[in-house]
Amino acid sequence: MASIKDVAAEAGVSVATVSRVLNSHPSVSPAARARVLAAVESLGYRPNAVARSLRTDQTRTLGLVISDVLNPYFTALARSVEEAARALGYSVIIGNADERPELQDHHVRTLLDRRIDGLLVSPTDGGSPLILDAARAGTPMVFVDRWIPGVDVPVVRADGRQAVRDLVAHLYGLGHRRLAIIAGPAATTTGSERVDAFREALGAYGLQLPEEYIGQGDFQADSGRRVTEAFLALPEPPQVIFAADNLMALGSLDAIRAHGLRVPHDIALAAFDDIPWFVHTDPPITAIAQPTGDLGRAAVQALADRIEGRSPRSVTLPARLVVRRSCGESPTDLRSTT
Numbered sequence: 001m002a003s004i005k006d007v008a009a010e011a012g013v014s015v016a017t018v019s020r021v022l023n024s025h026p027s028v029s030p031a032a033r034a035r036v037l038a039a040v041e042s043l044g045y046r047p048n049a050v051a052r053s054l055r056t057d058q059t060r061t062l063g064l065v066i067s068d069v070l071n072p073y074f075t076a077l078a079r080s081v082e083e084a085a086r087a088l089g090y091s092v093i094i095g096n097a098d099e100r101p102e103l104q105d106h107h108v109r110t111l112l113d114r115r116i117d118g119l120l121v122s123p124t125d126g127g128s129p130l131i132l133d134a135a136r137a138g139t140p141m142v143f144v145d146r147w148i149p150g151v152d153v154p155v156v157r158a159d160g161r162q163a164v165r166d167l168v169a170h171l172y173g174l175g176h177r178r179l180a181i182i183a184g185p186a187a188t189t190t191g192s193e194r195v196d197a198f199r200e201a202l203g204a205y206g207l208q209l210p211e212e213y214i215g216q217g218d219f220q221a222d223s224g225r226r227v228t229e230a231f232l233a234l235p236e237p238p239q240v241i242f243a244a245d246n247l248m249a250l251g252s253l254d255a256i257r258a259h260g261l262r263v264p265h266d267i268a269l270a271a272f273d274d275i276p277w278f279v280h281t282d283p284p285i286t287a288i289a290q291p292t293g294d295l296g297r298a299a300v301q302a303l304a305d306r307i308e309g310r311s312p313r314s315v316t317l318p319a320r321l322v323v324r325r326s327c328g329e330s331p332t333d334l335r336s337t338t
Contacts, residue, residue: 002043010039061091062303063111063119065104067146068219069096071247072275073292074122077145080296081120088304090117097124099185099219105130112139118303122146125187140306144299145290146189154306155314156299158290160272161197163319167270167288168201170321171240174328176268180213180238182227182248191219194244194272213238217248224251232259232267240268240327246275249285268327272319284324291317 008015013032020028021036028036039045062085066074082092093116095107104124108131111119118140121131128148135141135153147155171179181198184191199209212234215227224243228251231237241256243249249271256263263269263283271278274289294317302312323329 002045004045006043007036007039007045010043011035059115059117060089061093061114061116062300063093063095063108063114063116065095065097065107065111065119065121067097067104067122067124068099068247069094071219071245071273072277073246073273073290074145076275076292077122077296080293081144081300084297084300088300090300090304097122099124101125101128104128108134118142118307120144120299120303123148123188125185127187140303142299142303142306142312144295149189154302154312155316156295156302157314157316158295158319159316160194160288160290160319161200163288163321164194164197164272165201165204166321167242167286168198168205170286170323171268171270171327172205172207174268176239176327177207178213178236178239179207179209180215180231180241181209182215182217182224182241182243182252184217184219184244184248186216188219191244198242217244219245219247221247221251221254224248225255226251228252228255232256232261237267240270243269243271246271246273246278246287249287250277253281253285263326264328270327274322278324281326283326285326286324286329287322288319289322290319 004015004018008018013036017028017032018036021033064078064081066078068074078094085092093111095111097104097107101124105128112134120142122145123131123143131148132151135151141153143153143155145157179202181195183195186192195214202209215230217223217227228241231241241252243252249269252269256267261267269285271285271287274287278285278287298315302315305312
């Protein structure tokens with residue numbers, strides 16, 4: 001394997017000049033820079049990232065801990081984070097928490113031990129001492145999608161409250177009055193926020209959200225099935241089930257079909273977190289879409305700003321309602337509400 005000394009000899013320059021070229025220092029003449037880059041190419045030289053990190057105290061690596069890699073929303077978010085990081089010259093190491101706080105902390109600890117330059121986290125709960133300690137210690141960190149209240153860390157997220165209001169207005173206009181929700185974990189900010197937004201939106205139409213119409217899920221499909229079974233067993237089942245994430249919606253759809261019921265003829269179904277699969281279900285599912293690409297790019301930029309000594313601000317982007325056919329819509333109802 002070629003060394004930096006080999007590159008210098010090939011280009012006819014000093015090792016210091018090669019180093020300046022590799023680090024994009026402006027003090028190298030165009031001719032010398034061209035010779036160095038040609039030598040790098042011909043010799044197949046690759047800088048030693050570990051040695052460079054020891055000299056510069058930077059690894060050009062970011063850590064991303066997501067809540068569930070099997071959730072298509074987080075898969076899309078991770079992809080946008082990786083693309084945005086690569087454009088800024090960073091690599092990304094991803095840890096999958098699988099909605100388990102202890103696994104989340106394992107990944108955070110491992111990433112910090114590997115001397116990452118900064119950390120993106122979508123917390124599985126609001127009480128991780130490890131994350132709190134890392135934030136207090138000044139670790140460059142950004143919360144994405146979810147956050148821990150009271151922690152002085154920039155948050156990049158989507159605000160779904162208006163989209164939930166749009167959904168409830170849409171359902172009310174279709175004649176639905178008994179609306180239930182499969183909620184995410186109350187320990188997560190998104191779990192509690194979506195229930196509050198749903199209850200508030202119902203109240204604007206004089207509708208209540210009784211306790212029996214609030215089912216506790218965990219953002220995974222099995223809980224969607226379990227909660228839907230409980231809803232269908234009620235003396236007066238809801239007319240609409242609103243699942244607070246996409247996997248719980250798919251689990252709910254499974255349970256509805258297992259009972260021989262049809263969506264939307266027997267019961268309507270809507271979801272938070274739109275995914276590509278929803279256009280292929282029968283019927284296609286009405287959902288609230290989050291701007292995953294924009295969220296990933298904004299989160300990486302905020303973290304890069306923090307790493308490079310700038311003062312990033314939190315970013316909140318709007319979610320939007322995408323109307324399809326799972327709530328009893330007619331063809332004229334099909335639209336995207338922004």
